[in-house]
Amino acid sequence: MNRATLAALATLSLLSLTALTACGGTGDSDSGADPATTAPSTKEPTAAERLARTMVTTSDVKGLRVAEPDDEFRFARTPDEVTLDKPVCAPLAHAMNQLPLGAPEADLTRVVSGQRDTGTGTETETANGIGFTYITLTAHRSGDAQSAFAGVRKAVGSCGGGFTAEANGAKTPYDSVTAEKVTPAGDESLGFKATMTSLGVPHVLHTEVVRSGDLLAVHFSVDGLAIANRRPSDAKLSPTVVNAQNAKLG
Numbered sequence: 305m306n307r308a309t310l311a312a313l314a315t316l317s318l319l320s321l322t323a324l325t326a327c328g329g330t331g332d333s334d335s336g337a338d339p340a341t342t343a344p345s346t347k348e349p350t351a352a353e354r355l356a357r358t359m360v361t362t363s364d365v366k367g368l369r370v371a372e373p374d375d376e377f378r379f380a381r382t383p384d385e386v387t388l389d390k391p392v393c394a395p396l397a398h399a400m401n402q403l404p405l406g407a408p409e410a411d412l413t414r415v416v417s418g419q420r421d422t423g424t425g426t427e428t429e430t431a432n433g434i435g436f437t438y439i440t441l442t443a444h445r446s447g448d449a450q451s452a453f454a455g456v457r458k459a460v461g462s463c464g465g466g467f468t469a470e471a472n473g474a475k476t477p478y479d480s481v482t483a484e485k486v487t488p489a490g491d492e493s494l495g496f497k498a499t500m501t502s503l504g505v506p507h508v509l510h511t512e513v514v515r516s517g518d519l520l521a522v523h524f525s526v527d528g529l530a531i532a533n534r535r536p537s538d539a540k541l542s543p544t545v546v547n548a549q550n551a552k553l554g
Contacts, residue, residue, distance in 0.1 A: 351410035351443035358519065359412055359441055364548045369418040373402060373438065377528075380471035390467040395456040396481060397469035399440075399511050399522045400498060406452030408442035408520075415439075416545045435527035435539030439549055442520045453492060453515045460496045476500065489550040490516035502531050508538040512546060516553035523549065 349357070362370045379401040380386050386403070388394055395405055404411040416437045444452065460483050468477045479499045486495035493514040500507050507530065512523040523546050530537030 351408070352412070354443055354519075355410055355412040355441045358552050358554075359414055360416070360439065360545065360549045360552060364552065365416060365544055367418065368416050368542075368544065370414050370416050373413055373415045378402070379469075379474065379476065386469055386471045388467055388469050390463060393459050393463040393467035393469075393478075393481075395452070395459045396463055396478075396496070396498065396511075397467070397476075399456065399513060400478075400509060400524055400526075401469070401471075402438050402440050402522075402524070404440065404442045405456065405513075405520055405522065406442070406444060406448055408444045408448070408452075411440060411442045413438060413440045416542065435525045435530075435537065437542045437545045438522075438524045438526070439545070440522040440524075442522075444518045444520065446518060449515050449518045449520050452520060453494075453513065456513050457494055460494065466499075484510065486512050490514040490521075490553050503534055505531075505534050506536050507531060510539060510541050512541060514550055514553060519553060521549055521553055 360370055362368065364370075375381070380403060383394070383398050383403045386394065386397055386401070388397060397403075398405055402413045416439065442449075442452075460481060463478075463481045466477065466479045466481065468475055470476075477500065479501060481496055481498050484495035484497050486493055493512065495510070495512040498509045498511070500509065507527070510525050514521045514523075523541055525539040525541045527537035527539040530539075
């Protein structure tokens with residue numbers, strides 16, 4: 305219970321006592337007051353507030369840094385800006401570009417990077433084939449999360465031969481998509497990897513999608529430094545990050 309609620313309850317109790325004293329009340333149960341009208345109301349958190357409470361923080365992934373992503377490098381700002389040669393593959397393009405799945409009430413994205421203690425020293429998350437891990441959370445109306453998750457599952461099964469996504473004049477061709485086994489989490493979960501070629505150099509990207517009730521969590525890993533430096537990459541998802549976020553989904 306927060307301070308505002310405690311203060312409201314204290315004020316309500318004082319006012320009730322004053323009113324009873326002024327009226328010569330004796331504490332009889334038949335005072336004419338309706339308990340339903342005097343009970344404090346509990347405000348439900350908004351969808352955005354739920355996501356803010358659910359998103360991992362730096363304290364949840366010790367040794368790593370959780371930050372807002374830089375909008376300058378976004379492929380697209382909304383799903384409507386993305387067009388595909390195979391529309392069925394849209395959920396995959398959205399998941400790999402930090403765009404919300406389905407039509408959520410709220411969405412929130414963070415990027416996790418830095419170093420972590422491996423027990424025998426520190427390992428840089430942006431090296432050794434790990435890369436940056438992006439997390440996108442979405443809160444949905446009842447039933448919508450299941451539909452959005454089903455769309456991702458269908459896309460993984462339909463887009464094995466690859467697809468091309470385009471937004472704001474930029475094209476990203478994905479050469480292949482393959483389902484991957486992930487540790488079960490939430491009510492349902494799935495993983496997939498996608499391959500792409502940039503300036504003649506191959507890259508492997510990994511994604512995991514988890515549904516817990518009406519919340520969806522998308523984990524996506526990419527080694528942006530390798531892509532920029534034209535060296536091959538296979539950006540694994542960070543278990544530290546994935547496990548911490550899945551634990552907060554409930």
